[in-house]
Amino acid sequence: MDKSNKSGAEALIHSLHLEGVDLMFGYPGGAALHIYDAIFNQNYVDHILVRHEQGAVHAADGYARATGKPGVALVTSGPGATNAITGLATAYMDSTPIVVISGQVKSNLIGTDSFQETDMIGVSRPIVKHSFLVQRAEDIPDIVKKAFHIATTGRKGPVVIDIPKDFTDPEYKFEFNYPTEVNMRSYNPPEGADTSRIKEAADLIATAKRPVIYSGGGVNQNNASEELTALAKLLNFPVTNTLMGLGAFPGSDPQFMGMLGMHGTYQANMAMHNADLIIAVGARFDDRITNDPNQFALSAKKIHIDVDPASVSKIIHADIPIVGSAKESLTALIEELKSRDLKTNESDISEWNEQIKNWRDAHGLNHSLLEMGAQNGKILPQQVIQSLYKETNGEAFVTSDVGQHQMFAAQYYHFDKPRQWINSGGLGTMGFGLPSAMGVQLAYPESIVSCVTGEGSIQMCIQELSTCLQYGLPIKIINLNNAALGMVKQWQDMQYGGRHSSSTYENSLPDFVALTESYGHVGIKVSKFDELESAMKECISLKDKLVFLDVDVDPNEHVYPMLEAGNAMDHMRLSKDEKTW
């Protein structure tokens, strides 16, 4: 490749290379063909051909979540671009750093309703952190530099680069210069620690009697897990994680209360409700956490550490706002606490931890379900997660789709490490699990990557089984098959008198084993509890094969606890006939 003169397409790929990109996901089409030709002619960046653009963006997203590096997807104009939209919205809601490059019709055709034309900038505007419409080929290097900078700094997020086809024309070459730094007067995200209120935060911590550390996806995104754990250990404060925050604090640690919120544990939700101090880190008090915000943790002072100023005091007023990097702000807080030779109210704290233990003993999750064998002749979905946990020694990457299986995975697989648990928490995108697992598996070819899914979600991106064969991705798909859209059905059971409107399939499900085998992979069916353990062992042991483990689970099982809408966090349903109020 000529080092000085490049076409727009060559400049794009070379810019990606200079950003450290060695892998991208995509799907070609007319407006992107110059770019695809440039990909063909180089060896820096591998391209993974997906089977649907939604899969490309989820795969890039999964890659980004697992590695912390930005993920890249490339799509064509029109339907290619619109198919990428769900992936963009997913990444936007969970603040993951991805860059999506879309081909666009030639610049002179924009606005003429030409073939495969969509206003990608307009369509994606509310679900991207930022977007660029390339106006000149020469601007491509500068725009790529800015796009990666924006995607990966501050509160991370997806960035779109829309490139009209004429600006990637191989006949037009220009001198390639990649900028060494980014200078944007309008973009200065908080960097480093915010120490302005650290002393006040330490004062509150020193006097707290019923503290809770509540951390979210921001801690994982900011690689602040070590600092969060250090703070919790220093103080002996109990910790809860959001769905997005799991793994930031070791899931098997006795100080961990489990997930909080809608389907959080009894002890985590009770602790939040009764706390006198909540230390929120990289979390945004969303509605699945707070339940009714007007009744949320009324006796607690709130310290809120977040890199996004707009997230602080958005839903819940922060008594001590700390707007900065979680990692560095936590470090500053730990230093402050150590410097004053901090004494917490040790007897109050141990009494509080005792109270939490009592809550756990009374209504905590049963982590020994697997040992109890079949329940009424059926396999409980929770038992499948426990079996997966056991056979993978708790060390697998677990991606998931959306619904009951997602909640069971979050509740019963104890994630000890950040970036181990990968799911669509904010948007709740069914179809996310398999393609995101492809991104994870490509990033970590030697690791066990499992996709916990349901027979509903898996069918939303099942075409990616073909991609998995092409690139030899030995993902372990664990299908909790309850022959229904489980979470929808649960709500219909609870709130709609058991009327299962369009949540079952009337015997129309495919034979997943045969389907998987037709894609060239291994399928295993499990319908009896006694087969579960050996099937799971076999599934995990087939190191080089994608295995689809289709497990028939009890179709009547509901996810509990469940917060009762419109109330405080202590209002929970604990089972079909037990509630806390």
Added chain:
Amino acid sequence: MKRVIALLMENQPGALSRVVGLFSQRGYNIETLVVAPTNDATLSRLTMSTEGDEKVVEQITKQLDKLIDVVMVTNLSESEFVERELMLIKFTKDSFPENVFDESNIVSKDNKIINVQVVGTSSELDKLISEIDANNPLEIVRSGSLGISSDEKTLTIEN
């Protein structure tokens, strides 16, 4: 209470749609919106007024500030500020209220039609509109509010 927010943004394609899109996306109710380039051709100044409470306005300013194309945001109504709006009104010559306007208000005049211009605060203009209601104005055009702080504070950037 009426709040006025002013911001500077990059004067480039797409910037305005991001700002305007944010309002509908986040459910903010905007009463008036004025945009024009500044004397620095790379920047536009946008002024908006809303009736939101303090918490809503704080969220609006924070979310606006997050937009990559927005360079600076200020909530003018946080301190003393001057708010002005321009209004143009069209009357038939026969129904022109001579007791309300003088020559200096008249911007065009022919044998049928008189157009006037008035500058004032939004509430002054509201009041004037109710005063001339009986004269059946043919058309009323309002510019939306502009604002500037009363003290030494400015919404400008150093180049």
